[in-house]
Structures are given as structure tokens and as C-alpha cells.
Amino acid sequence: MEFELWMLLGIPFIFGLGWIAARVDINSLVYESRTLPRGYFKGLNHLLNDQPDKAIDSFIEIVKLDPESADMHFALGNLFRRRGEIERAIRVHQNLLARPDLPGEQKAHAQYELGMDYLKAGLLDRAEETFNLLVGTAFEVQARRALLEIYQREKEWRRAIDVANGLQESGAGARQKEIAQFYCELAQDALVHLQPSDAMQLLDKALLADRSSVRATILIGDAQLAQGDTEAALLTWRRVEQQSVPHVALVAQRLMDGYRKVGRPQEGVNLLRSYLAEASSIDLIEVVFKAVIELDGVEAAKQLVVEELRRNPTLLGLDKLLEAHLMDARTEVWEELSMVKNLVQRYTQKLARYQCSHCGFKARQFYWQCPGCSRWETYPPRRTEELNVMN
Secondary structure: OOOOHHHHHHHHHHHHHHHHHHHHHHHHHHHHHHHOOHHHHHHHHHHHOOOHHHHHHHHHHHHHHOOOOHHHHHHHHHHHHHHOOHHHHHHHHHHHHOOOOOOHHHHHHHHHHHHHHHHHHOOHHHHHHHHHOOOOOOOHHHHHHHHHHHHHHOOOHHHHHHHHHHHHHOOOOOOHHHHHHHHHHHHHHHHHOOOHHHHHHHHHHHHHHOOOOHHHHHHHHHHHHHOOOHHHHHHHHHOHHHHOHHHHHHHHHHHHHHHHHOOOHHHHHHHHHHHHHHOOOHHHHHHHHHHHHHHHOHHHHHHHHHHHHHHOOOHHHHHHHHHHHHHOOOHHHHHHHHHHHHHHHHHHHHHOOEEOOOOOOEEOOOOOEOOOOOOEOOOOOOOHHHHHHHO
């Protein structure tokens, strides 16, 4: 390969340019680090060492020295909010908004942070008003998410549906499950006010949003029952098995009551026993246990619980077995059995809870929306002891 002389001379020249560029970058970085206030590094160090109180003191010093520093105001306001000093956070963000020279993007940022302050303080009306001002800005999506939280807290389900649809259309993530739940909330309210026809229309929309919504299916059965069509309700509730077998426990009592109402209680027991064989559940055992005692007697109920204990040994199941034995126990052993049952029951009361899979919040009853973290459909339809046995 032949090289031209000018190519050989050009190599040192290129290396020289690279050296100069590197020196310029290094010098500029050193210069910038020298221009940053010492309080900035002190505050950052305190944050890294999990000392927010000392970090706040350092950042306050910087703000006093440089009142025009918007970024430092944002950092300070967020720290105040995290510490629960909401009034101070509000003042910081209000002071930012009062500056006439604040650029548009930073103004929207300050508006959003102020809305979050109001939200944290529980001032939902002010928060809603503040977030609505952010439509058409770079913070619109974040503001809509905050508005969705507000409308759920206030149980403004129609507004929540509108906001959730808007978020979906903007490409901010799927919201079908939440939208279906909002329609279910409206439908449940309609059923409480004896308006089953209105409830049916709302539930159709819920299933349109989420075809797999178990709650919508259950409520459709409730609406059909309210309209006097028990057979249709039974068929609807049986569809829950096709959507989610574990959720059958939630409709077990409805199914049993429905079959009693149409005069076919044994058919109801047989159906629930088939569900039990497919997916054992303490709540399901509870319903079948009572129905078997009513139709077939105590001995049959004992046999039912023994079979379930062999397959799925739990203290909750043992409690049911002791209850069955107490029903026909001889007088001389009744007191001892009662004492054992009471002892077991003390422990089962702690285990007979539902637990949110997201935040761990435990509750005696099943919730579609967790009271702890406000997320939807995070409660498995099984008690905590059953989940531990399965794991």
C-alpha cells in the first residue's frame, strides 16, 4: 500500500487537535465545578447519606445566595413535601410561579409541583384546579395521572373514565381494567338505588372495556337477580369459572342461594363440590360445608372437610372440622373440643385475611381496590394461609 507524504504529516496534526479538545473540555468542567456553590455539594452529600434535614439547610443557604436558581427551588420544595412540610413546599412553588421572568417550561413544572403539594395536603379542589391548568403543556400526562387519582378519591367515576380514556389516547399506557372497574362502581351504585336496567347498560360498557372483568360478570348476575330472573343470574355467575377459577369462591354463596330459590339446592351443592375439586378454597368450603349439613347431615359435612384437609391441610380447614365435631359431640368431650376450637380460632382469625399483592395490606373482606395502595385487582381471591400453603 502506498502512502502520500501529506498523510504522514497529517497524523500528528490530528492528535494535536484531539489533545486541545480534551484540554478544553476538562478546563470547562473544572470551571463549572468551581462556580457551583459549596452548599450544593454539602446538600448532595447529605442526601446521599440519607440526611434530608441537613440537606434542606444546605439548599436553603444556596437559595438565599442565589434567589434566581429555579432548579434549587424545585429540589427544596420536593424535599419539604417528602418530609411532610407541605406549607413550606407550597410557599416555595408559589414563589417560583410569582416570578415574571420564569420560562414557560419551568412555570409548568412549578404549577405541577404545586398541584402535587395540594394533593399531598388533601386539598383536592385546589389540586384539581391546578392540574387542569396544565392541559397543553409538557406536564399534561403527569397532570392527568394526578387528576385520575383525585377523581378516584372523590368517587367521581365518570370523570375518572374520561381522564383514563384521555390517557389511553395519548399513548400513556393501557387503562382498560381501570375503566371497567369505574363502570362497575357506577353499576353497583345503580343497583343500590334499585336501578338494575341502568346497571346493565353500565356493565355492558365495562365488558366492552375489559372482556375478562370478573367483577362485571358478577354484577350482571346481581342485576339479573334484581330483575327477577334467577335462572339467568345462575348462568351468568357460572361463567366466572371460565374467566378465573379461583374467583368462583366469590360467587359461591350467590350460586347456592340462587339454586335454593329455584328449588334445586342439591344441584347447587354438586356444582360447588365440582368447583372445590378443581380449586380448593376456604371460602368455598365454608359455603359447601353449611349446605351439606343442611341437605346431607353432619357426618357428610365431616367427610367433606376431612377430604379437603387431606388435599390442602390448613388451620382454617381444621377449624371447620372441629366445628362439625362439636355439632354431635358427646357431653363429656364437648368442653374439651370447644376449648381446642377456640384456641385454633385465635390463630385462624389472623390467617383468614386477604392480602394485597402490591403493598401487602391485609383485610378481612375482599376488595377490588386495595384500601392501602388504591390499586385495582391486586387482591387474590384466597386467604393468606392458602397462599402460603400454595407457595
